[in-house]
Amino acid sequence: MSSLKRKAQTEPTNTAKKAKAVGGSITSFFSSSPASSSFLSTTSFNKAKWVASLTAEQKQLLQLEISSLHESWLAHLKDEITSPQFLDLKRFLERETRENKKWFPPKEDVYSWSRHTPLQKVKIVIVGQDPYHNVNQAHGLAFSVHPPTPAPPSLKNMFLALKKDYPTFEAPARKGGLLTPWAEKGVLMLNACLTVRAHEANSHANRGWEKFTQKVIDLVAAKRTRGVVFMAWGSPAGKRVAKIDQHRNLILRAVHPSPLSAHKGFFDCGHFREANDWLVTRYGEGSEVDWSLGGPPAPLPSGQQKKASPIPNPAPPATPKAEKGAALEVKANTNEVDGTAKAKVPKDDEETEDKAENLKKQTPVKKEIQKLETLKKTASLRAKDDFNEPDEDEEAALLEIAEAAERGG
Numbered sequence: 032m033s034s035l036k037r038k039a040q041t042e043p044t045n046t047a048k049k050a051k052a053v054g055g056s057i058t059s060f061f062s063s064s065p066a067s068s069s070f071l072s073t074t075s076f077n078k079a080k081w082v083a084s085l086t087a088e089q090k091q092l093l094q095l096e097i098s099s100l101h102e103s104w105l106a107h108l109k110d111e112i113t114s115p116q117f118l119d120l121k122r123f124l125e126r127e128t129r130e131n132k133k134w135f136p137p138k139e140d141v142y143s144w145s146r147h148t149p150l151q152k153v154k155i156v157i158v159g160q161d162p163y164h165n166v167n168q169a170h171g172l173a174f175s176v177h178p179p180t181p182a183p184p185s186l187k188n189m190f191l192a193l194k195k196d197y198p199t200f201e202a203p204a205r206k207g208g209l210l211t212p213w214a215e216k217g218v219l220m221l222n223a224c225l226t227v228r229a230h231e232a233n234s235h236a237n238r239g240w241e242k243f244t245q246k247v248i249d250l251v252a253a254k255r256t257r258g259v260v261f262m263a264w265g266s267p268a269g270k271r272v273a274k275i276d277q278h279r280n281l282i283l284r285a286v287h288p289s290p291l292s293a294h295k296g297f298f299d300c301g302h303f304r305e306a307n308d309w310l311v312t313r314y315g316e317g318s319e320v321d322w323s324l325g326g327p328p329a330p331l332p333s334g335q336q337k338k339a340s341p342i343p344n345p346a347p348p349a350t351p352k353a354e355k356g357a358a359l360e361v362k363a364n365t366n367e368v369d370g371t372a373k374a375k376v377p378k379d380d381e382e383t384e385d386k387a388e389n390l391k392k393q394t395p396v397k398k399e400i401q402k403l404e405t406l407k408k409t410a411s412l413r414a415k416d417d418f419n420e421p422d423e424d425e426e427a428a429l430l431e432i433a434e435a436a437e438r439g440g
Contacts, residue, residue, distance in 0.1 A: 076106035089113060092121040095138055101145035104247070107254070111246050120239030124226065133229040135162055136169035141225050143171030147214035153251050154217035154320060155260040155306055158268040161236070164227045173220040175210035182208030188288040192297055193322055196304035201325030209324075216320050221247060223267065245271060252280060258313060260306040264288055264297065281309045 082090065082097055090097070096105065096112050111117060127134055136143075159173025163183065168176045174186050182190065182202070190202045203209060214220060223241050228234035248271055251259060258279040263272045265287030272282055285300040286292040307319035 076102065076109075078102060078105065081109055085113070089118070092118055092125070095141060099139060099146070100142045101149050103150040104142075104145045104250075107150070107250050108243075108246065111243060116239045117243060120243075123235075123238050127228065134226050134235070135164060135166075135229060136171050136226070140169070140171040144173075144214065144219060144221055147172065147211055148217060148219045150251070150254060152217045153219045153255060153259055154310060154318070155262065156219045156221065156248065156251055157262045158248070158264070158271050159220060159222040160265070160267055161224050161233050162222055162227045164230055164232055164234075166229075169227070171225070172210055172214055173222045174208075175214075175220060176208040178203075178207045178209055179205065180208065181206040184290045185288040185293075186210075188290065188293040188297060192288070192293075192300060193303045195298060196301055197322060200322060203324045212324055213320070213322070218320060219251065223271065248272065248275075252276060255280075260309060262302055262306070265292070281306065 085093065093112060100108070100112075124134070157173060162169035162173075163176060167180050168183075170177050174183075174189065176183060176186070186208045187202075190200070194200045210218075210220060221244055223244055224233070224235050224238075225240050225244065226235045248261075252261075252275045256279075258281065260281045260283065261272045261275055262283045262285075263269045264285050268287075269284050272284075275282055283300070283302045283305060285302060286295045286297050288297050303322055310318045310320070
């Protein structure tokens, strides 16, 4: 099967259609058992009453959680976010802001994962690590980037692996990396840390986010009683799903999609298809995720429309005399042995030909030097501890060196 999502072989019943219309989501798909439905119900959670019970300081520190954390998650995380450790984390973020230390993602996007993928919609969890730390990248979903930012190296490798599972897959237009369509189809993309200081990888690590996001992972495992799929790429992600029930859930482990490790098995891991096969086996046809992200190119921003190139004036027809002269010039500048173009040598510079020959001899040496630099860079990055995956800047630097070596300059 080469399609990205298998179509249901039978039409849904009238009852199923009616339930979908009422719910407006795939809640009925994951709430087929009374136990699951009661676990996920948030009707007993009175948000206004809960907010009223908070102290003045808690209300002030938790403004972001109160206003932007989806209620399906807030109902189960309310005790966690009022814990002393989490409140200390919020105080730390306030200090960062007061000291004019810019951090990502933008405040309104810190909990975007919760709004794009409410608890009752979760089918698959992709465990990430640290948010991207450069401008216009992080927006609350692990691995995803805002357009027009191009897909980072790790995400490009994810697309390559997905293409192996589903040959019809097309990456987003304009080399993009926006994954919100996946999130809205039930793929929870959650980083271990939800914030990071600008241009400083792991700068908000060990401040309290890890405990909070582990609670989110454990919550999914506990409340999605019929099971979901967890994708854990790399050693840190593997540790975060170590205690998940493997009989109820599907745990898929592989190396990280970073260019430094993807060649060790990530491209052939088959996780995207395996996840869908498991969902269909567990829940039936129609339960799988449509991984498609492609589509027609988005219009250019206003004022950046591509202008049509002016049509050049046609060249005057060549005279027989001119054609003969051109043929003689081509012959004079062509090697008789292999037919390759000779270096053009001005008549008034006798040293130019020698310089061209020397440059030709130096090119292989230059390539070897670049390859050596690539190896040095690779060794330096791989010397890191396995639990510190290289950040995207390091990946990009390595790729740039490697590509330059391949180009020979």
